[in-house]
Amino acid sequence: MTPSPLTSKPSFILTLGFLTTTAALTVDLSLPAIPAMAAALLTDLPTAQKIVGLFMLGMALGQIPSGLFADRLGRLPVLYMGMSVFTLAAIAASFAPSIEVMLTARFVQGMGAASAVVLSRAIVRDIASGKDGVRLMSLMAMLFTTAPVIAPSLGALLMHWFDWRATFTGVAVAGVIMLIAIRVNLVETHTPEPQGHPVRQLVESIRIFFSFRRSIFGLLLIVTPPIGFMSVITVSAALIIEEYGLSARDYGFVFATAGLSIMLGSWLNRQLVSRYEVGTLIGIGASIMLIASANLLLICVLNSAPLWWFWGSLCVYFVAVGILAPNATVIALDPLPKVAGVASSIIGSIQNTLSAFGAILGAAIYDGSIRNASVTVAVTGIATFVIFALRPLIAPTPSCAHPPETLQERHPPVR
Numbered sequence: 541m542t543p544s545p546l547t548s549k550p551s552f553i554l555t556l557g558f559l560t561t562t563a564a565l566t567v568d569l570s571l572p573a574i575p576a577m578a579a580a581l582l583t584d585l586p587t588a589q590k591i592v593g594l595f596m597l598g599m600a601l602g603q604i605p606s607g608l609f610a611d612r613l614g615r616l617p618v619l620y621m622g623m624s625v626f627t628l629a630a631i632a633a634s635f636a637p638s639i640e641v642m643l644t645a646r647f648v649q650g651m652g653a654a655s656a657v658v659l660s661r662a663i664v665r666d667i668a669s670g671k672d673g674v675r676l677m678s679l680m681a682m683l684f685t686t687a688p689v690i691a692p693s694l695g696a697l698l699m700h701w702f703d704w705r706a707t708f709t710g711v712a713v714a715g716v717i718m719l720i721a722i723r724v725n726l727v728e729t730h731t732p733e734p735q736g737h738p739v740r741q742l743v744e745s746i747r748i749f750f751s752f753r754r755s756i757f758g759l760l761l762i763v764t765p766p767i768g769f770m771s772v773i774t775v776s777a778a779l780i781i782e783e784y785g786l787s788a789r790d791y792g793f794v795f796a797t798a799g800l801s802i803m804l805g806s807w808l809n810r811q812l813v814s815r816y817e818v819g820t821l822i823g824i825g826a827s828i829m830l831i832a833s834a835n836l837l838l839i840c841v842l843n844s845a846p847l848w849w850f851w852g853s854l855c856v857y858f859v860a861v862g863i864l865a866p867n868a869t870v871i872a873l874d875p876l877p878k879v880a881g882v883a884s885s886i887i888g889s890i891q892n893t894l895s896a897f898g899a900i901l902g903a904a905i906y907d908g909s910i911r912n913a914s915v916t917v918a919v920t921g922i923a924t925f926v927i928f929a930l931r932p933l934i935a936p937t938p939s940c941a942h943p944p945e946t947l948q949e950r951h952p953p954v955r
Contacts, residue, residue: 551724551725552725552726552727553676553679553680554721554725555721555722555725555726556660556663556664556680556726557660557679557680557682558717558718558721559619559656559657559659559660559718559722560656560657560660560680560681562626562653562656562657562718563595563596563599563650563653563657563892564691564799565691565711565714566595566630566649566650566653566711567592567595567596567773568691568695568795569691569694569695569698569707569710569711569714570591570695570707570708570711571592571695571773571776571777571795572695572696572699572707572777572788572791572792573695573699573704573705573707573708574588574589574591574777574778575588575777575778575781576699576703576704577591577642577704578639580704581636581638581639581642582639583639585778586903586904586906587639588639589774589775589778589899589903590643590900590903591642591643591646592770592773592774592899592903593774593896593897593899593900593903594643594646594647594650594896595646595647595649595650595653596650596770596892596893596895596896596899597647597650597892597893597896598646598647598648598649598650598651598652598653598654599650599651599653599654599657599888599892599896600650600654600888600889600890600891600892600893600895600896601650601651601654601889602622602650602651602652602653602654602655603654603657603658603884603885603886603888603889603892604742604882604885604886604889605654605885606618606622606654606655606658606659606881606885607658607659607662607881607882607883607884607885607886607888608738608741608742608745608881608882608885609738609881610655610658610659610662610730610881611730611732611741611745611879611880611881611882612732612738612741613732614728614730614731614732615659615662615663615666615726615728615729615730615881616722616726616727616728618655618659619655619656619659619722619726620719620722621655622651622652622653622654622655622656623652623653623655623656623715623718623719623722624652624719625648625649625651625652626649626652626653626655626656626715626718627652627712627715627716627718627719628652629645629646629648629649629652630645630649630708630711630712630714630715631709631712632645632648633645633646633649633708633711633712634705634708634709634711634712635705636708649711650892654885654888654889654892656718657888657892658881658884658885658888659881659884660680661677661869661873661880661884661887661888662730662880662881662883662884663726663729663730664676664677664680665873665874665876665877665880665883665884666729666730666877666880667729673870673873673874674809674813674818674821674866674867674870675810675813677865677866677867677869677870678806678807678809678810678813678862678866679806679810680866681802681803681805681806681809681862681865681866682803682806682807682810690796690799693789693792693793693795693796694710694792695707695710695792696788696789696791696792697789697792698710699788700788700789730880730881742882745879745882745883746882746886748876748879749876749879749882749883749886752875752876753934753935753936754871754872754874754875754935755871755872755873755875755876755883756934756935757868757871757872757927757931757934757935758868758869758870758871758872758873758887759868759872759886759887759890760927760934761822761826761864761868761871761924761927761928762864762865762868762869762872762887762891763887763890763891763894764894764920764923764924764927765829765857765860765861765864765865765920765921765924766891766894766895766898767894767895767897767898767901767916767920768857768898768916768917768918768919768920768921769854769857769858769861769898769917770895770896770898770899770902771898771899771901771902771913771916771917772854772902772913772914772916772917773798773899773902774898774899774900774902774903774906775902775903775906775913776791776795776913777791778906778908779906779908779910779913780794780795780847782908783908783910784847786847794847794851797851797855798851798854798855798858799858800855801854801855801856801857801858801859801862802858802859802861802862803862804859804862805825805858805859805860805861805862805863806862806863806866807862808859808862808863809821809825809862809863809866809867812824818867818870818871819931821863821867822863822864822867822868822871822928823928824863825860825861825862825863825864825867826860826864826924826925826927826928826929827925828856828859828860828863829857829860829861829864829921829924829925830921830922830925831856832853832854832856832857832859832860832921833857833917833918833919833920833921833922833925834918834922835849835853835856836850836853836854836857836914836917836918836921837914837918837919837922839853839910839911839914839918840910840911840914840915840918843909843910843911844910845910850910850914854917857917857921860921864924869887871935872887873887898916898920901916902916
């Protein structure tokens with residue numbers, strides 16, 4: 541597949557990168573506001589922390605429809621609709637008079653945000669594959685990490701200048717900017733293919749996805765780590781502010797290092813992709829994640845650690861995520877050019893369902909101890925390495941054994 545000229549157009553790639561930040565921006569910008577929001581809306585901290593899990597659950601449920609209709613109607617119409625829903629729900633959240641309204645708005649907001657996450661991946665598959673796709677995914681991951689680097693500090697500043705509602709208003713403003721960027725910078729990259737009834741097309745697209753063992757292998761590597769890191773992100777504000785005694789502003793700076801770690805991993809991946817095969821890079825990422833998870837498991841046993849050790853181990857974990865995610869995504873999507881929208885939505889819906897589970901689990905088991913804040917991320921990191929180690933059983937063939945365009949020839953269109 542010859543890469544499209546769009547792969548070298550800065551405004552196009554920046555807009556895709558901005559769209560990938562939708563979930564991280566929405567979650568991370570509001571994290572410093574959770575304790576103050578809980579007090580203002582007369583609820584407890586565990587309930588307030590559900591704004592993370594319900595947003596992720598909404599994203600999980602919204603991704604399959606986004607992917608299906610993007611394959612049937614094109615990428616841009618679905619993006620416009622989804623980001624409009626996202627922006628309106630963000631406005632509702634910023635004015636929420638009760639925790640019930642807030643949680644509802646965040647769930648709807650997640651359903652709208654699903655289009656941005658699904659279609660940014662699908663558009664990359666439309667215009668690039670193989671190592672070109674890995675390079676582009678890595679670049680987008682670097683752009684994606686601007687949200688966790690900037691958003692918590694910006695959220696803390698907005699709280700300092702105004703109040704906790706300003707963090708949710710900031711998300712609404714970001715939604716408006718995204719809609720403008722879509723209009724100005726993106727073009728349609730997919731020829732719509734309404735192949736019969738939508739349900740039949742969806743079922744056939746799902747069947748095609750799961751007929752490729754490489755796609756299953758990539759899927760497992762993508763969806764496992766977020767269970768862990770979402771569990772610790774959800775409780776990170778409470779842990780660092782209440783247990784380690786840092787201010788909300790200092791928390792923003794500490795949290796930014798997690799984003800910088802993903803950026804470092806993505807940058808390393810871009811440097812290495814021309815020298816090593818995708819499978820080798822996945823092995824490097826999985827091994828780094830195992831080292832981080834072993835440290836976190838030791839912290840769980842001790843139930844005590846200085847902030848530098850605890851957060852440093854998490855940062856190493858995030859470096860591994862920056863290496864693993866782009867390569868695993870390309871492995872999962874490479875065989876599926878004609879159903880890239882649904883394929884991306886399968887990945888995203890499962891990923892976000894498990895991320896929501898991780899966030900809700902993290903909030904539910906958190907009791908102020910570092911053990912309960914660390915245990916889920918340690919276990920899922922080790923599980924990710926086990927999945928990599930089982931690759932000969934899951935996906936024994938090379939990552940890119942055949943030209944991507946030929947891989948679906950055995951799957952006739954749905955009539």
